[in-house]
Amino acid sequence: xxxxxxxxxxxxxxxxxxxxxxxxxxxxxxxxxxxxxxxxxxxxxxxxxxxxxxxxxxxxxxxxxxxxxxxxxxxxxxxxxxxxxxxxxxxxxxxxxxxxxxxxxxxxxxxxxxxxxxxxxxxxxxxxxxxxxxxxxxxxxxxxxxxxxxxxxxxxxxxxxxxxxxxxxxxxxxxxxxxxxxxxxxxxxxxxxxxxxxxxxxxxxxxxxxxxxxxxxxxxxxxxxxxxxxxxxxxxxxxxxxxxxxxxxxxxxxxxxxxxxxxxxxxxxxxxxxxxxxxxxxxxxxxxxxxxxxxxxxxxxxxxxxxxxxxxxxxxxxxxxxxxxxxxxxxxxxxxxxxxxxxxxxxxxxxxxxxxxxxxxxxxxxxxxxxxxxxxxxxxxxxxxxxxxxxxxxxxxxxxxxxxxxxxxxxxxxxxxxxxxxxxxxxxxxxxxxxxxxxxxxxxxxxxxxxxxxxxxxxxxxxxxxx
Numbered sequence: 056x057x058x059x060x061x062x063x064x065x066x067x068x069x070x071x072x073x074x075x076x077x078x079x080x081x082x083x084x085x086x087x088x089x090x091x092x093x094x095x096x097x098x099x100x101x102x103x104x105x106x107x108x109x110x111x112x113x114x115x116x117x118x119x120x121x122x123x124x125x126x127x128x129x130x131x132x133x134x135x136x137x138x139x140x141x142x143x144x145x146x147x148x149x150x151x152x153x154x155x156x157x158x159x160x161x162x163x164x165x166x167x168x169x170x171x172x173x174x175x176x177x178x179x180x181x182x183x184x185x186x187x188x189x190x191x192x193x194x195x196x197x198x199x200x201x202x203x204x205x206x207x208x209x210x211x212x213x214x215x216x217x218x219x220x221x222x223x224x225x226x227x228x229x230x231x232x233x234x235x236x237x238x239x240x241x242x243x244x245x246x247x248x249x250x251x252x253x254x255x256x257x258x259x260x261x262x263x264x265x266x267x268x269x270x271x272x273x274x275x276x277x278x279x280x281x282x283x284x285x286x287x288x289x290x291x292x293x294x295x296x297x298x299x300x301x302x303x304x305x306x307x308x309x310x311x312x313x314x315x316x317x318x319x320x321x322x323x324x325x326x327x328x329x330x331x332x333x334x335x336x337x338x339x340x341x342x343x344x345x346x347x348x349x350x351x352x353x354x355x356x357x358x359x360x361x362x363x364x365x366x367x368x369x370x371x372x373x374x375x376x377x378x379x380x381x382x383x384x385x386x387x388x389x390x391x392x393x394x395x396x397x398x399x400x401x402x403x404x405x406x407x408x409x410x411x412x413x414x415x416x417x418x419x420x421x422x423x424x425x426x427x428x429x430x431x432x433x434x435x436x437x438x439x440x441x442x443x444x445x446x447x448x449x450x451x452x453x454x455x456x457x458x459x460x461x462x463x464x465x466x467x468x469x470x471x472x473x474x475x476x477x478x479x480x481x482x483x484x485x486x487x488x489x490x491x492x493x494x495x496x497x498x499x500x501x502x503x504x505x506x507x508x509x510x511x512x513x514x515x516x517x518x519x520x521x522x
Contacts, residue, residue, distance in 0.1 A: 089250065089319045090238035094223075096127065096231040101170045104145075104221040106156045107240040108253025108468045111216030114243045117147070119181075119221075122205040122235040126183055129229035137184070141169060141226035144182030144199045145236075147210070148175040149217045153471070154464035156220035157394065169226035181208055218253070218468035241319060250319035251312070254471035259316060261472060262309035265479045269302035272483070276490055283495035290346055291495055297343050298486060300336035305479075307332060334377070341373055341411060342366075344448060347493060348414035348441075365413055373407045376400055401460070408452040415445045443492050451485040 090105060109115035126143060128136050150156045164170065171180070181197045200206050225232060241250045249256055276295055280287050307329035314325045345366050380400045383393065419441045455478055463474035 089240065091236070093235045095233050097233075098225075098229070098231055100164055100225055101159050101162065102223040103157055103159055104223060104236070104238070106150060106153055106218055106220035106252075106468070108218045108242075108255075108471075109214050109216060109240075110242045110244075110253060111214055113212050115211070115214045115216075116239065116241050116243070116248075117210040117214060117219075118239045119145070119208045119210075120205055120237045121145075121181075121199065121208070122237075124183075124199060124206070124234040125232065127231040127233075128227065139183050139227055139230070142171045142180075142182050143225045143227060143230070143232065144180060144223070146171065146175075146178055146180045146222050146224060147219050148178040148222070150220045151218060151467060152465060153218075153468070156222075159220075159222060166228065170222070170224040171226055179210065179213075239319070248319070249316055251316045252468070252471070254467075254469045255312075256316065257472055258475060259309045259313040261476060261479070262305050262312065265483065266302055266305040266309060268483055269298055269305060269486075272486060272490070273298045273302055276494075279494055286495040288495070290343070290493070293339065293343050293346065294490065294493070297336065297339045298490075300332055300339055301482070301486070304329065304332040304336050337377055338370065338374065341370055341407075344411050345369065345414060347444060347489075348411060348418060348448075361414075361417065365410060369407050369410045372403070376403045376407060380404070401456070405452065405456050408456060412445065412448060415441055415448065419445065444489065447485060447488055447492070451481065454481045 092104060094102070107117075109117070126136050126139055128139065159170070162170070171182075179197070181199050183199045197208055221238065223232075223234075223236075240252075241248045242253060242256075243249070244256070251258065273295065276298060280291055280295065307325070311321070311325050311329050314322050379396070383396050383400060459474055459478045459481070462477055463471070466473055
């Protein structure tokens, strides 16, 4: 088994696991509004406030409540003004993808240029009275009243079908704004409110289907362990736990999306189990990959010093990154530095994933060196296993961390469900192929699958992995 030093070090992982779990609990408690954002003396020219896919007409609802809107002109000190020189306010306009909406706030405007001057289809503007009215192709304009009091903007029945993005814009240089905004958006399907954006309505069914798939995999894996009791190692039990945690987390994720779709906000009773099993599953996944990569319970019953260092470096960092990613994902896109933190955390997540490849490379190198000591037949089988597992892990990291992100950013709003579909499908295939490669089986059966004629050829192929 793992030695006492390693068991003592796992206390740090336990503390970080608890930190992530209770952080998720607090986030579930505060996520009670469909959409809420507070801005205080912000100088940004454009703020992306999110996008939503509408069915259009009487089937779509959009209401926005603006509280405590205050505009501070350049050089005006702390005194708020009732009007502006250039347009300042909110605009609701059509986009095709979520990425095209997010890129708007990264555009740098020179002096005299304004976000509101660009021609946009299906634009609705909610603006503060201004001296220079420069918004082009005004489809509909609503005057924004400065605080107090709060103002309700109801566009129900006035929207066309499409993916509408909400922005705040300020065309006045060096000016500041303060406001709080709450937005309620939903579609009506067969007389029932659907708070999920068009293209996400089938997510509860999708996650429910993958829950069934992982449950079937768990049953098959359990049956395999029962029929091969003599060859079951400790790692096989951890793999069974991983699949079980993945299945349960998918079940509660389907419930979470169903609750959000029905009520428009989160419930702690639905979020708490999901965050718990999601957190536990993420930790166990990295543990299983690292232990398989080190050859623990397959090749050796202990972890080496380098293996323990990688384990204790990657796991805490991965837990911290996951905590931060949950925090960023639950924040509104309009918060300052939201996109920057999202990109930084994605890079750190990829670094963690790449770090777990090191034990696999070390195991392949050690097994290759072992062939020079008269153990070629046995080590060749293991080399084949670890070579395949190396390719599987690399493919899994590249697909789920890079390809899926690119797919999500390029998808049309009506098919946004394709991104979680590809992610879950890639994860399921990774579990299946890893299980097939490391299922309980007599090593002699693996060796007998290859003849003596192709052994040297396979050995040469394995050498390229570590060259």
